[in-house]
Amino acid sequence: METVFDKLLNRFETIVQNGRLGQGYFVVGDNLHELERFVFSLIDICVRDKYQGADVHAYPYLNELKPMSLSRLIRVDDVRAFEKHFQVKAEKGWLRVGVIWESDRMNEQAQNAFLKTLEEPGAGSLIILVSTRPGDMLPTIRSRCQLISMRTGCEYQIEDRERILQALYNLKPKSGAEQALKAATVIKDCFAGLNLLAEERVNLQEKVDGETKAEKKRREDTNKAMLKSEYLSLREEYIGLIYSWFSQLVLVANGVEIEKLPHSDFFDHGEIDWVADLKVSDAEYQLRCVEEFASSIKLNVKEELLIEDFLLKVTEKR
Numbered sequence: 001m002e003t004v005f006d007k008l009l010n011r012f013e014t015i016v017q018n019g020r021l022g023q024g025y026f027v028v029g030d031n032l033h034e035l036e037r038f039v040f041s042l043i044d045i046c047v048r049d050k051y052q053g054a055d056v057h058a059y060p061y062l063n064e065l066k067p068m069s070l071s072r073l074i075r076v077d078d079v080r081a082f083e084k085h086f087q088v089k090a091e092k093g094w095l096r097v098g099v100i101w102e103s104d105r106m107n108e109q110a111q112n113a114f115l116k117t118l119e120e121p122g123a124g125s126l127i128i129l130v131s132t133r134p135g136d137m138l139p140t141i142r143s144r145c146q147l148i149s150m151r152t153g154c155e156y157q158i159e160d161r162e163r164i165l166q167a168l169y170n171l172k173p174k175s176g177a178e179q180a181l182k183a184a185t186v187i188k189d190c191f192a193g194l195n196l197l198a199e200e201r202v203n204l205q206e207k208v209d210g211e212t213k214a215e216k217k218r219r220e221d222t223n224k225a226m227l228k229s230e231y232l233s234l235r236e237e238y239i240g241l242i243y244s245w246f247s248q249l250v251l252v253a254n255g256v257e258i259e260k261l262p263h264s265d266f267f268d269h270g271e272i273d274w275v276a277d278l279k280v281s282d283a284e285y286q287l288r289c290v291e292e293f294a295s296s297i298k299l300n301v302k303e304e305l306l307i308e309d310f311l312l313k314v315t316e317k318r
């Protein structure tokens with residue numbers, strides 16, 4: 001049986017054969033080991049007409065950048081050294097390939113510094129960014145790459161799962177503000193319940209007889225931190241569910257049959273008539289909107305406004 005990975009690689013092989021290879025790709029997923037297997041298979045497709053070696057890892061014009069320091073950050077100096085690879089002239093017809101693993105570990109300064117190379121990598125260059133946390137990448141970086149999404153997520157057996165999915169069912173591209181605001185009402189209500197859900201899950205420290213003011217403050221601060229941590233964890237699961245829904249749509253738009261999707265159960269509510277005609281460009285645009293939402297929500301902006309804004313973008317009549 002053809003897997004999702006196989007389907008995407010076959011599509012990519014057609015792209016290469018037709019001479020439509022882009023210069024920048026953003027490969028996202030949940031498992032770095034699986035992403036590594038996919039990326040090297042992808043590179044093999046791109047270079048096999050010139051490179052006859054048995055191990056694509058040894059391709060002479062391949063350069064890789066990984067977070068290596070104790071902080072696991074990729075800094076500007078690391079990016080500058082990586083960029084020099086694209087200044088080295090390759091043999092005629094050979095492709096210079098650069099891969100940044102865990103590209104979300106680039107700090108903001110490094111990402112901004114890398115924009116110029118992404119915009120003008122030079123002829124005969126291929127840049128691949130790999131991430132399991134695409135929401136941590138700047139929108140300006142993501143917008144300059146073609147997305148290859150293999151995100152499967154967890155099982156998402158969470159509170160409000162069915163309510164959220166049912167709301168997302170109606171978000172056909174370009175369906176307009178009315179559908180967006182209906183879905184926003186549901187999703188905002190689900191997010192509003194996360195504080196109560198966090199309180200149910202956390203074992204808070206109870207008041208002790210005779211505790212001092214310092215002990216009371218320490219207990220209250222600890223409880224507050226535990227609740228916030230649990231809330232953020234729950235919120236990440238909800239955002240992950242939303243992200244996974246839209247990443248499934250990208251796969252469908254690329255020809256993957258619903259029953260072969262990592263989360264085919266998302267479609268158990270019944271057939272969605274508009275999915276069969278979903279364009280790749282529309283599905284990828286919606287997924288970019290989710291990524292911007294996931295990134296913005298970390299900035300402590302009011303969640304209700306972000307949810308509305310995100311869903312209005314998803315359904316806007318461009």
